[in-house]
Amino acid sequence: MPAMGLHHAENACCALALGGALGHDAARAAPALLAYAPGAGRGAAAQIAVDGGTALLIDESYNAAPPAMRAALPGPGAAARRPPHRGAGHDMRELGTFSAALHAGLAPEAGRADLVFCCGPEMARLFALLPAAKRGAHAADSAALAPMVREALRPGDVVLVKGALGSRMALVVRAPTESST
Incomplete structure (x- = not known):
């Protein structure tokens, strides 16, 4: 499949x-x-041009419920099966009083990625729990995060972009193919 x-x-x-x-x-x-x-925002994967090579971009920008986040993040042993992995994620929404714990609880899975980029105030909790070497960048929103992710991409990377439709993570999905000028 x-x-x-x-x-x-x-x-x-x-x-x-x-x-x-x-x-x-x-x-x-x-x-x-x-x-x-898989459709746009639901796991569609595309090769994108990066610095004379290519990277694989996985678009999971439609749903960011806690189970969806865990399913998309690299599982145990993933590093042995794939090239370097970048992850970009936005706040999960409508979690009420459980929000802080659910965001922080993603740290073990997110920490399996080589580099993590986050945006939104709730994802700041997750970002702070990651080892310093795993922290790509944190931004207030997806528009601010998009150029940071684009600049960090290298040939051979696999980048997962995850967020809810309302978080506008599609901006991060489009950023690597847009001109930086």
């Missing part, structure tokens, strides 16, 4: 299991997953 992230595979397995439970042949349905392509 041409999609990155365990969450895509889990969803596909659930769909095949449900189809099987309803009497459909999962073995016949499975090859259709080869044609699956």
Whole structure:
């Protein structure tokens, strides 16, 4: 299946299991997953030009609920399976009194990335918990963060951009392909 992230595979397995439970042949349905392509903001991946080479940009800029954040962040052992990883994330919203703890609780997963870029006041909590060597930059909002992420990209990087639609992280997704002049 041409999609990155365990969450895509889990969803596909659930769909095949449900189809099987309803009497459909999962073995016949499975090859259709080869044609699956995540949409913009939902895991779409694209090679982008960076300093004479390319980097892989993963656009997860539509949903930033805590389970979605954890699913998109690199899991244990990820460093052994992929090139250097940059992550850019914005505040998760509508978390009420749990917001501080939920943002801080992402530190173990976010800390597996090589470099982390954050924006928003709640993500400042996460950013402060990261080792200094992992801190790319923190900004007030996505518009301020976008040029910082663009400047940090190097050939061979994998960059994950994660945030809710309302956080406007699509600005960070577009930044690497826009001129810096």
